[in-house]
Amino acid sequence: MAAVREDFDVRSVERGEVLRYLGYAGQALTPELDARIDEVVETCLATCRPQGVVRVFDVAGRGEKNGAPVIRLSGTALELAGRSIDEHLAGAVAVGVLAVTVGMGVEVELRRLSLVDPVAQVIFDAAGTAAVERAADAAEASIVAEAHERGLFCGTRFSPGYGDLPLSTQPVLLDALDAGRLLGIRLSPALLMSPTKSVTAVVGLFERPRPEAHASCGGCPCRDFCVLLRAGSTCRG
Numbered sequence: 001m002a003a004v005r006e007d008f009d010v011r012s013v014e015r016g017e018v019l020r021y022l023g024y025a026g027q028a029l030t031p032e033l034d035a036r037i038d039e040v041v042e043t044c045l046a047t048c049r050p051q052g053v054v055r056v057f058d059v060a061g062r063g064e065k066n067g068a069p070v071i072r073l074s075g076t077a078l079e080l081a082g083r084s085i086d087e088h089l090a091g092a093v094a095v096g097v098l099a100v101t102v103g104m105g106v107e108v109e110l111r112r113l114s115l116v117d118p119v120a121q122v123i124f125d126a127a128g129t130a131a132v133e134r135a136a137d138a139a140e141a142s143i144v145a146e147a148h149e150r151g152l153f154c155g156t157r158f159s160p161g162y163g164d165l166p167l168s169t170q171p172v173l174l175d176a177l178d179a180g181r182l183l184g185i186r187l188s189p190a191l192l193m194s195p196t197k198s199v200t201a202v203v204g205l206f207e208r209p210r211p212e213a214h215a216s217c218g219g220c221p222c223r224d225f226c227v228l229l230r231a232g233s234t235c236r237g
């Protein structure tokens with residue numbers, strides 16, 4: 001199946017998450033700063049163009065490469081290497097792969113703010129990070145829906161750079177999704193993504209529900225984007 005770009009409707013971010021990215025640890029906020037945060041978050045959300053690409057690959061097999069476990073996927077050169085991802089995907093029969101970005105507009109505005117308003121730049125940066133995580137929630141919801149169609153159940157997201165899943169996974173992962181063409185995501189020589197507010201991740205699909213993921217709709221990060229919930233169904237069978 002060819003990769004297809006999806007637009008995501010990200011209308012809000014968790015304020016607490018923005019504060020966490022700002023390094024907030026319970027200090028008192030002045031009313032002025034409080035209002036400024038809300039204002040800059042709104043501007044950031046208006047600037048974001050959240051988009052993503054998702055594909056699901058069957059697990060072709062498991063083996064070992066250079067002394068580390070490796071998971072091979074059908075129909076792609078993408079391999080997932082390392083003990084962390086091996087444990088995370090233990091028992092998975094398929095793997096959802098996602099890439100999302102909130103676009104170059106956020107990048108351009110961050111550069112402009114760095115010259116004229118450093119306080120706003122820091123808040124905008126935190127809001128952009130929260131927004132791209134919401135886009136990743138939306139992409140994950142698409143994988144949950146596809147898993148549901150197959151009678152499977154999703155685990156949680158895992159990104160290159162977590163544990164010992166190497167960042168060198170990024171080029172093949174982005175190629176597998178045609179993310180350069182569809183989303184405009186490029187990699188630096190150090191394998192960092194541009195636009196910087198971009199996320200890649202994989203999600204395992206399992207034959208039985210995963211207790212750690214999507215345990216209740218109320219606390220689920222995919223809730224705002226979930227087609228199953230809207231249809232009166234759930235991903236838990």
Ligand code: SF4
Nearest residue numbers: 214217220226234235
């Ligand atoms: S909102 Fe509910 S049905 Fe949808 S993914 Fe989350 S837990 Fe599953």
